[in-house]
Amino acid sequence: MYTDLPEADLRRYVSEQVDPADFDAFWAETLTDAATHDLNVTVIPVDTGLATLDVFDVTFAGFAGQPIKAWLRVPAGATEPLPTIVQFHGYGRGRGQSYENLLWASAGFAHFEMDLRGQGWGGSTSDTPDEAGSGPQAPGFLTRGVDSKETYYFRRLYTDAVRAVEAARSLDVVDAARVGVMGVSQGGGLALAAAGLVPDLAAVVARVPFLCDFPRASVITDAHPYRELGIYLSTNRLNTARAHDTLSYFDGVNFAKRARAPMTMTAALMDPICPPSTVFAAYNNYAGPKQITVWPYNGHEGGAWEDDALTLTAFREHLRQGSGRPGGTAVPESDRWA
Template sequence: MTHFDLPLDQLRTYRPVLEEPEDFDAFWDKTLAEAREHDLDATFTPVDVPLTTVDVFDVTYAGFGGQPVKGWLVLPAGATGPLPAVVEYIGYGGGRGLPHTHLLWAAAGFAHFVMDTRGQGSAGLVGDTPDPVGSGPSHPGFMTRGVEDPYAYYYRRVFTDGVRAVEAARSHPLVDASRVAVLGASQGGGIAIAVGGLVPDLVAVAADVPFLCHFPRAATLTERNPYREIGYYLKTHIGADEQVFRTLSYFDGVHFAARGTAPALFSVGLEDQTCPPSTVFAAFNAYAGPDKAIKVYAFNDHEGGGYFHQAAQLDWLPRHLRG
């Protein structure tokens, strides 16, 4: 696929006017306050793995509604002092996977907390966290589960789990609670942006080809899932457009980006049909935190910069984690 979205010079200044719910902050304050009524109850159980360079813990903590969410904590072997930490969120359809797939950040000397994504984990990386909350009729996938009501919407639960994952990571004695960053690719990048807008004292946000941004444009620009799930839903639920996009506005990465306070590194592929460039730039250009940067991969699709971008993150992120 060649370039199909706006030219790069227009992308760099693209600032769409999106309708933000008047109660956006109140909605999220209420959501997080309700979650915090439940004891975090984070447990870290050592896992015997045939790896000599890391120590691994099987994590369970209370996420949305006090419901148990799984994760991994991967530490450099024998770590004795509080370490800066990276909290990672996973791409669409994937779960936390197996410990040996998460070695990069521990190898760089950091604590690495990987959040399982509720209800996902059957596409690519395996998952271990169910989503016990029901919803109304939805298109297969996750994008339209509960989309008739922001309080019932699937990503209300996931974003809340993401905030609680930061709190769980901070609760471990070998994590320096004052030096925590969040990162992820695709869906994980969208969750990282949301958490960055909800948690005010992170040291960095790294969002690689982020999903869940600028829903009105994404739903009409790309034919690929997951965004296309919205169109398929509306093709059947004729006349529900206004309510669906109002619900989605409570979860749009552009609005969370406008509340970001930490330095941020984004990436974008200019041939990305899964997360079109204009949707990524809409969030990046709205991002309010200091020291923001975006890596542009001109001839790449949704893989973005791949391992080249990992190298960029390994250069950028430690500078913020280590102060």
């Protein structure tokens, strides 16, 4: 059922999130520090038994030079620079197995699938630890290190995402000028962060994105993972202002203001995990060309396979010439590029 604003109000909704004065300086310093570490990209072929795709086990240096795993999948025998999709995953997931997640490479793209440090319990596995410690936190990752922007978990994860784009672009099989980012839920939030931090991406797809509009998300839903904030602040109640100050440096709303790449977003009006107002908070602030598809009767699954079709359409349009919507279905006029 609907528990958020009507769609007409969603399209006018303005977040109360603060845009910190030193937001850009903080991220410039963070990424400059990361750049002091060589990317150290290693690429090892994996024998998957697949006939149509080649798969490689990739390691690169993320935040603080710490090793991050990824999969690279390409059409079998590909050597020329390909349009490339860098994918980030949802909360609790990891890169999974080498023979999973074959759609994007099967469609002709190079597919760079980043692992998530310390995650990997929610339906797929991870091979990347989070090497940093933490002060008090609620179980999960949303409050890990939230006492300061320097120690917050998502500082490390967002930096990993930027470095993943750089690592992908360093590969001969990747066309550095035709790289897009995508993700669902937390992955959508990471895609928005990358869009705000990497100035020359070719396309962005953020499906039912998480990590947007923390001031509203923390009070409008009792579903996890946002519930972790409520649990933490109900005990550490004197830290409320400090925690929200930290979160303002990691909010998709503020990254959206700085993003310029063409962006496709989806929202589900019955989503209790990423309420549609939090998604529209980022969409309404997005500074580049954008479109959003709304699914009125769906929850956090969004449009599922329909969103896969929208994703392929977006990347075909912006990463290479030609190609319409799979199956020949026209994109509704109301959802065309703004």
